[in-house]
Amino acid sequence: MADLADKIEPASAARAVYARVPGAALREALRKMYLVRRFEESAEQAYMRGLIHGTMHLSIGQEASAIGMTMLLTDADYITSTHRGHGHCIGKGADPRRMFAEFFGKETGYCRGRGGSMHIADVSRGNLGANGIVGGGLPIAVGAALSVRKQKRDAVVVCFFGDGANNEGAFHESLNFAAIWKLPVIFVCENNRYGMSMSVERSTAVGHIAQRAAAYAMPGVTVDGNRLGDVLAAAEAAIARARGGQGPTLIECETYRIRGHSRSDRNRYRTREEIEAWGARDPIGIFERELLEAGLIDRAGIEATRAAVEQEIEQGLAFAQESPAPQVSELTRDVYTETQEGAHE
Structure with a gap:
């Protein structure tokens, strides 16, 4: 099995x-x-002002995994997302x-207006x-990948999920199914250390979730x-493998959610020191510095991008605030279909 445990040297691979x-x-x-x-900070503020109801699950601190995994995809490729999926949507x-x-x-x-934050x-x-x-x-991702295979299309499916x-x-x-059929699907675990309030160390026997690929x-x-x-x-290698008919890959992105599990989370299961330590490794700040050092952007460019x-x-x-609300008379629209006789099915 040694040849199946693909190793990527992060620094050199990133430079390449x-x-x-x-x-x-x-x-x-x-x-x-x-x-x-x-987007997420503004949505959070709108929620706190009572403009948005229900709940939401923020991915602040996880932006690099969402954007990095979707950069090389086209509109012909697919993703499936999670309840913490705003970054995946924007990336796509x-x-x-x-x-x-x-x-x-x-x-x-x-x-x-029927789905809200999670759908x-x-x-x-x-x-x-x-x-x-x-x-x-x-x-769902495996089904989509099987459809791609049956239709002989050059598309891949990226499936996001959390450590939980x-x-x-x-x-x-x-x-197992994806491996048997060598389907063009990439499984992406965004390991943000906690499934609700349960740490991954307490819930998972292996040291790295990617080990389960073996x-x-x-x-x-x-x-x-x-x-x-x-x-x-990692995305580049996995996408090339999937497009080449070699089958799936499991990628584990070790990251952290700075906010709680959801808006109702009081964060009593982790320390302020832990949150601050991960906050110091902000993916946006890291990427900014890399682009500055490479001469691919300057401070003026950063400020202009932020302003835009x-x-x-x-x-x-x-x-959103100026848009019309759905009509009560159309409550069942898109839930039922109409037959030729006009009756609901």
């Missing part, structure tokens, strides 16, 4: 992939990381205006949707999920 990726694409990745961060090209509208329960949202989907961009069920996106899902039966069944005859790679270059290098993102966020909030 940066050399192959145009500077404009790397600057766009930084812009998207800003956009994810400001979602419009923040329609995302805000979905949060606000408005007709102009991606799911016409944004945009099939036109290959985003098959987020999922509130832990591990629920894994078999690696102990679900759906995880093991999905990896049981299913596929490569398993653990990367620093707070360094976009490391994530991008801020304007986009303000416009998105205004769009």
